[in-house]
Amino acid sequence: MTRTTKFNKMQRTTNKMLRIAVIGVLSLALFACDAKPVASSSDSASTAASGGASSSNNNSATTANNGSSAATPQGATASSQQTSKDVAQTIAAGDSLRIPLAEVSEKASFYPVNIDGTTMEVLAVKAPDGTVRTAFNTCEVCYDSGRGYYKQDGDALVCQNCGNRFKTSQVEVESNGCNPWPIFAKDKTVDDNAIIISYEFLSHSTKVFANWKRS
Numbered sequence: 001m002t003r004t005t006k007f008n009k010m011q012r013t014t015n016k017m018l019r020i021a022v023i024g025v026l027s028l029a030l031f032a033c034d035a036k037p038v039a040s041s042s043d044s045a046s047t048a049a050s051g052g053a054s055s056s057n058n059n060s061a062t063t064a065n066n067g068s069s070a071a072t073p074q075g076a077t078a079s080s081q082q083t084s085k086d087v088a089q090t091i092a093a094g095d096s097l098r099i100p101l102a103e104v105s106e107k108a109s110f111y112p113v114n115i116d117g118t119t120m121e122v123l124a125v126k127a128p129d130g131t132v133r134t135a136f137n138t139c140e141v142c143y144d145s146g147r148g149y150y151k152q153d154g155d156a157l158v159c160q161n162c163g164n165r166f167k168t169s170q171v172e173v174e175s176n177g178c179n180p181w182p183i184f185a186k187d188k189t190v191d192d193n194a195i196i197i198s199y200e201f202l203s204h205s206t207k208v209f210a211n212w213k214r215s
Helices: 003-035 041-080 199-203
Strands: 096-100 109-115 118-126 132-139 150-153 156-159 165-167 180-182 194-198
Touching (some): 096 118, 132 194
């Protein structure tokens, strides 16, 4: 056997061994791919259901949160619509001003009302003898001045126009002088809980508030 023949035979043997090795590697790769787990249809359905439930729960939570957020302003609105002594309460025909007796004390309380476009103010105060007195917060003499209204100083109400001091014990007693315009017992109703002053009575007194607090 010549040297060339021997070399060719060795080369063929080597090539054959390389082909066998390549086939082995490819076989192992295909086997590894076949052995890789594939999600079953039931697993996919379970995953989808779980995702759907999660999305539904998130949506529900979002809706609930949105609901709670909406409830707060609604509650705030309801609160802001309550009658306050600092805001004029509109009294229409057939309605009445109600002053809770529980609010009345030795410190005068002032109740602004709007009657047919005219702003008026009623005051209520507890006199030293414990009785509740009421009057319009304007002076029977100074009402047209624009400053004929009262502020409390101790146990006296002081006219802001002439400076006259009027004791709380005199409210709803004296009339026709420089005193708070009285609202007598015949002009109101008092029950166990409140003083009630009708629209009809209030509307008859709007003229004395034509220039009220306008100077």
